[in-house]
Amino acid sequence: TxxxxxxxxxxxxxxxxxxxxxxxxxxxxxxxxxxxxxxxxxxxxxxxxxxxxxxxxxxxxxxxxxxxxxxxxxxxxxxxxxxxxxxxxxxxxxxxxxxxxxxxxxxxxxxxxxxxxxxxxxADGVHDFFWSPTDAVLAYWAPEGNNVPARVSLVEIPSRREVRQKNLFNVSDCQLHWHPNGTFLCVKVTRHSKSKKTLYTNFELFRVHEALVPVEMLEIKDTIVAFAWEPKGTRFATVHGEGAQRLSVSFYDMDGGNKSTAKEVTLLYTLKDKACSHLYWSPLGNNIVLAGLGEINGQLEFWDANEQQSITVQEHFKCTHVEWDPSGRVVATAVCQPLDNSYYKFTMDNGYTLWSFQGMQLLEEKKDSFYQFLWRPRPRSLLSDAQYADVVKNLKKFEKRFNEMDRLKERERIAAEKAERNRKEQEFQDLLHKRLAVAAARRAEYIALLNGYDSEDDEEYIVQTHTFDDVLSQKEEVMRK
The missing domain is CATH 2.130.10.10 (YVTN repeat-like/Quinoprotein amine dehydrogenase)
Structure with missing residues (x-):
């Protein structure tokens, strides 16, 4: 607003x-x-x-x-x-x-x-907290201390009722990631061995809207580089690996995927050797940009999660920001200069590029001293999450009717275009006849002024034809008998 x-x-x-x-x-x-x-x-x-x-x-x-x-x-x-x-x-x-x-x-x-x-x-020892994006529920975590394990707690406001608590051991760090719909909470836990020389990662996944808030643990052996929930869905993606250039991207489903009837976190598939450091889901889900920012210099892969296939691979050199349009139709990538740094090393590359969700370049603009790119937010949908899910579920039932409505609108559009074309053609013919009548009247006046002589009538002229022969050259040769 x-x-x-x-x-x-x-x-x-x-x-x-x-x-x-x-x-x-x-x-x-x-x-x-x-x-x-x-x-x-x-x-x-x-x-x-x-x-x-x-x-x-x-x-x-x-x-x-x-x-x-x-x-x-x-x-x-x-x-x-x-x-x-x-x-x-x-x-x-x-x-x-x-x-x-x-x-x-x-x-x-x-x-x-x-x-x-x-x-x-x-909240003893609280280190950080986050509100649920949809409910009056606080999630916070506290590190270990005084022989007390680290813990993650979910507290309902205003009742202050603790709806779930999970104790964690050998914790170096925690990061809380709420699903945009508030249905899940992912706690990325970085753990250390008893010697504190080795670090490894696991995810504690809370099903917040289910009875007793069950928690599932997912252990990842590699270093986690990025994590992102799919909006309006149950999937999430992670970037993991040990190298800085060629990492892996894995997709998981909290509901077990299409082939499973059990609600459990399930690995769907993994993409190997990807130049990716950041994940950007479309606001509508399914489409995701696998972005390689920083040292990877702006490689962008547009991926279809449902079809499990790459749509296209593009590049925006030195890209620092990726922003989806709220409608999910356009992606903006930008090279932005920090406001407090006038000697930013990427100043020559400042600007932004617009792409379709399929990775087709729509616009490229270079801007000196370019600091920020933001899409204007859209109003929230009038449909609840349950209504939205019901519409998606029953969409095929209405597909035939929608297609018939589209065909009817297309026929109406074609008929309207034809009627407009006929109207313009008739206007042209009417104007042509009017101008021809005016021209004929003026010609009659012109002939009358010349005492009946019509300069445009071929019968008023005598046509004579003359033929001329031009000798271009002449040469005499003596031939021996």
Whole structure:
């Protein structure tokens, strides 16, 4: 809905058909601005305002709801320990906003910005947390400490009921990946051996919407380079391997794939020796871009996951960003220059390229000092996930009717084009006859002025034909008898 511009005094919001200014928020030297999922609220962060480094705003009224100081590097129990780059995190429905403290997660209600039940949620050793993209559920993880294993917890808000907890051992690091539909949570766990010299990876996969939230473990022997859920689906893909140039890409299905009736995580297939470091699924699923960024210099492979085949391989040299259009029809790749680095080494290659979802190049633009590329978000679908799945499931039942409707529209289009062509032809004939009549009348007047002489009549002329012989050369030769 809104386009945000940054200024020394604060930020301005622009919206509407003509992108007119609809709001101003005074907060000096803002570095980050983050909207809530439904665009009802806004958070701004400043590096120069000490006591009001973080401000939460009401977007419609431009009213400041509450201000907070910046986080500390360390702190006592309950104090905020995060920095400016990890601000508050919004719940999916805009009802809550939360931030991490030492051994606690503070959850505030909106728009009052009062602490939920006047106390923070206890989360001993919490290292990071994420809201579910669809539900009021928090997932957080805490590392090992004081003979206590590392753990991942799912907590329901506002009841604070812990719906699932999983203890983990020999943990070096964890990364939480929510499925866009909130149906699954993947915890990428990097473990170490007892000697702490060897690292290996496994995935803890939570089925959040099922009874008792069952958890499956998937162990990967290789180093995990990238992980990505398929939107509107049950599949996910990983990039794994030990080398930097030739890695493997594996596709898994949480529902066992088409050939299985059991709901269990199943390896579908693996692609070997791929120049890939990042994965970018289409918002509609199925199509995925296997992108080789960084040292791989921008190789792009457009892959069809259903057909298990490569559509095409392209290249955008020094590519740094890949962005899908929200409709899933177009992919943008870009070479962007950091705002704080005017001597960026890829300045000569700055710009963007647009591709179709099948990998056909649509547009290429070179731009000096090119800093950012963003698609305008689309409104959310009016269909629920269940309705969307039902439509996809029953699509073939309506295919015949849809095809007949398409054929009817095509016949109507052809008939309309033919009628328009006939109308224009008739207009031309009418104009031609009119102009011929005017020309005939003028010719009659012209003949009358010349006393009946018609200069355009061949009968008024005498045609004489003359034949001339030209001797081009003459030569005499004496022939011997």
């Amino acid at each position: 809104y386009l945000t511009t940054f200024h020394p005094q604060g930020i301005a919001l622009w919206a509407g058909d003509k992108y007119e200014k609809v709001g101003r928020f005074a907060h000096k030297n803002i570095k980050i601005a983050v909207f809530s999922p439904n665009e009802n609220y806004l958070i701004t962060l400043s590096e120069t305002e000490v006591d009001a480094a973080i401000i939460i705003w009401d977007v419609k009224t431009s009213k400041m709801l509450r201000a907070f100081p910046a986080g500390k590097a360390t702190g006592a129990k309950g104090e905020v320990v995060q920095g400016l780059m990890t601000p508050f995190k919004w719940s999916a429905d805009d009802k809550y906003i939360a931030r991490r403290g030492k051994d606690v997660i503070s959850v505030y209600e909106l728009p009052s910005m009062k602490l939920l039940e006047k106390k923070s949620l206890r």
